[in-house]
Amino acid sequence: DVKVTQSSRYLVKRTGEKVFLECVQDMDHENMFWYRQDPGLGLRLIYFSYDVKMKEKGDIPEGYSVSREKKERFSLILESASTNQTSMYLCASSSPRGAVYGYTFGSGTRLTVV
Amino acid sequence: AQSVTQLDSQVPVFEEAPVELRCNYSSSVSVYLFWYVQYPNQGLQLLLKYLSGSTLVESINGFEAEFNKSQTSFHLRKPSVHISDTAEYFCAVTISGNTGKLIFGQGTTLQVKP
Numbered sequence: 001d002v003k004v005t006q007s008s009r010y011l012v013k014r015t016g017e018k019v020f021l022e023c024v025q026d027m028d029h030e031n032m033f034w035y036r037q038d039p040g041l042g043l044r045l046i047y048f049s050y051d052v053k054m055k056e057k058g059d060i061p062e063g064y065s066v067s068r069e070k071k072e073r074f075s076l077i078l079e080s081a082s083t084n085q086t087s088m089y090l091c092a093s094s095s096p097r098g099a100v101y102g103y104t105f106g107s108g109t110r111l112t113v114v
Numbered sequence: 115a116q117s118v119t120q121l122d123s124q125v126p127v128f129e130e131a132p133v134e135l136r137c138n139y140s141s142s143v144s145v146y147l148f149w150y151v152q153y154p155n156q157g158l159q160l161l162l163k164y165l166s167g168s169t170l171v172e173s174i175n176g177f178e179a180e181f182n183k184s185q186t187s188f189h190l191r192k193p194s195v196h197i198s199d200t201a202e203y204f205c206a207v208t209i210s211g212n213t214g215k216l217i218f219g220q221g222t223t224l225q226v227k228p
Contacts, residue, residue: 004157035218040123042204043158043218058215090157100146100165103216105157 003027004093006106013113019078021109023091030096032074033103034058034066037088049074050096081113116141116207118219126225129197135190135222137179137205147188148206148216149179158204164188175199200226 007022025032031050035043035058045058047066055066063085067075074093078085088110092103121136139145146165150158162173169181179190188205205219 033215040220042118042120042220045215045217048215092158100163102148102160102163103158105159107155107157 004091004104004106006089006091006109008109009107011109011111013078013081013111015082015113017078017081017113019081019111019113021076021078021089021091021111023074023076023093023106024072025074025093025104026072027093027104028071029093029104030071031094032068033092033094034064034074034076035090035092036060037090037108043090046076081111083113085111086113087111116145116209116217118205118207118217120203120205120219120222122222123220124223124225126227127195128227130194132193133191133195133199133224135203135205135224137188137190137219139186139188139205139207141186141207141209143209145207145209147179147181148208149173149177149188149190150204150206150218152202152204152221154201161190161203195224195226197226197228199224 004025033048034046049055049068065077090108091106094103117140119138127133148163149161151161152158162171164181172178177192202221202223206216
């Protein structure tokens with residue numbers, strides 16, 4: 001089975017800290033995505049990547065950056081964490097026609113910024 | 115741009131009763147449509163999808179959804195729910211032939227009561 005692993009299930013950080021959320025997939029997928037999930041708002045796309053060293057902004061990229069140095073790893077970076085970034089973060093991966101075959105999601109990282 | 119609206123944030127229902135979770139989409143071009151399910155403390159899993167052909171699609175656990183182009187809807191139904199169906203359900207859309215960027219709705223929490 002395809003696995004998408006997010007390094008932390010729960011994370012508590014202080015305002016102003018630089019935060020790294022890591023995501024690793026083991027199926028050689030080209031596409032990787034970062035979403036945040038908030039009650040009543042569903043999933044909103046932060047950034048995505050179609051290949052190593054490539055990245056594209058999603059719908060809510062402000063306050064975030066990403067890094068994809070290796071095909072299997074896609075990192076989300078909060079440059080200076082703020083309380084409004086408290087949320088559930090979901091990573092996903094897919095093949096190039098991912099919408100046809102479906103995404104595989106990680107279990108999520110619940111980030112609390114205090 | 116595409117968008118998805120899930121009309122109900124919460125749907126409470128008794129076990130063995132029928133249920134319908136509503137989803138409407140907006141797009142000026144042909145789309146693919148999806149339902150994902152998120153069980154408590156887990157990532158999202160693909161439940162079913164409409165790509166083309168028959169407008170009625172089914173999942174292995176008894177859910178079905180019907181693509182209605184004239185009403186731009188993709189409602190999810192099950193004739194008899196179980197306690198184990200309690201979860202959050204997300205409707206999603208992407209442009210036909212797209213490389214894989216999904217747009218998600220706000221989510222509907224299905225609460226099945228004994």
